[in-house]
Amino acid sequence: MAHAIGRWAGTTHNDVCCAVQPACDNFRGRGRAGLSALIQGDKFSKTWFFSKYAPEYFLQQYGIVADQSVDATLDASGFAYGDQWGRAKTEELLTNARKWKKQGRKIILLPQSVGTFNDQAIADNFKKACDNIDYIFPRDKISVESMKHLDVQVPFERSPDFTILAPALTCYQYREYHGATWLIPNVMILEKGSDLHRANYLEFFRIVIANLLARGERPVVLAHSQGDRELSRTIAGNKVPLVTEKDPLMIKGLISNGRLVVGSRYHAIVSALCSLVPAVGVGWSHKYSCLFSDFGITDLLLQPILSNQKIDEAITKALECPTTAKSLERGRDEYGQKTTAMWNCVEQVLF
Structure with missing residues (x-):
């Protein structure tokens, strides 16, 4: 900001x-x-x-x-x-x-x-x-x-x-992540979210990673802030890469060159949607529901319910549904x- x-x-x-x-x-x-x-x-x-x-x-x-x-x-x-x-x-x-x-x-x-x-x-x-x-x-x-x-x-x-x-910066060192699917957790989910959020958040990302890998996508975990690093390392494990870039403009550049964002960092989701990159979100306050409503994609904001079917449906709609792209463009312009x-x-x- x-x-x-x-x-x-x-x-x-x-x-x-x-x-x-x-x-x-x-x-x-x-x-x-x-x-x-x-x-x-x-x-x-x-x-x-x-x-x-x-x-x-x-x-x-x-x-x-x-x-x-x-x-x-x-x-x-x-x-x-x-x-x-x-x-x-x-x-x-x-x-x-x-x-x-x-x-x-x-x-x-x-x-x-x-x-x-x-x-x-x-x-x-x-x-x-x-x-x-x-x-x-x-x-x-x-x-x-x-x-x-x-x-x-x-x-x-x-x-x-x-x-x-705010401009989005790109860097040669991150060229391998062009077109990646960014997983962007938020430690505030565990601090401010409901008992359901705290109980299911890590497992939610495990299901997402398995789903993306099965689709042939390239999931990468991105620590959007210093406080998210430990949580990000836990989610990444030894299955997917982890990026810990500090520069907010560079982070916006990484997101804007991605294929999809799945996460809970509000400004990461804003960066994605305004760059016409679809996002599947899990939020902990009213600001998330209002944001997804503004872009006409309320069905892409999920509760951390461990349903493989609901997660799969949301990812499919985000990546493949033509109306999603039109909604993002309309929201970006507004x-x-x-x-x-x-x-x-x-x-x-x-x-």
Whole structure:
């Protein structure tokens, strides 16, 4: 998501400097995305003194932005505010939103899933935070309904995931995986999913691998993030290759050159569908059902029920059904148009 923001700024507003927290990426990755490092710290801390008294030319030379010089905050959390994440994240949002508003910042929540808000404390924190926010882009219909139910007093408009604008990079070292079927697990399934998810997830992938090998396909496990590596190694075993690429743009390139994606990483599935690569998914929250609905392929989102027949039917439809390809193209075009409209709205709020 940070790369998509950097691309927007770099192609439409060269005078805008976008900065992210250093943990978001390393120096090289931030530089390629056109992003600077945001230095934050409590008042009178070492980082506070550094950002306050370091010469401006020094900060610019090394791609550093002091927190006190920020004019606007674009929150690209993706999915952080709701019952599944506990109270800490909405408490932090409320604290930051109040602080930033006092500093005169514009605050926008870029397309992301929010809710549900059955926990009253979480609901209250989010609603109070919204009093300090300038605009919100809920990503799906369930998020919209959650916000309407709270009766938040902030302008909002539904807009889909915006990473469609992030470029896909290809690399010679991965040429052997062109046309592969990517298996992309998500450790959050085991942490946030149901008992059924935790009990059947590994076996689900075992069935998928056996099915793909029987079809003559080339399954490859892809660890989409650092936290997924151990799970990915377990799924790959000694039966299929494992790729542990760190670069998100390279990962998007691998996916876009694939034949099929089977997995649970939300942005991996978005990358696939927007590249017209079919996907069979297993999700753990409402954002997955809404995503597959947007692309008209709800029957390709499965529960981790160990049914060889259902898995086989989904893979067959993904690979062979002509209507699947048409649905993906229609969904891709709609995402592109809505993302352009979203950035136009962001510009109106900021400038």
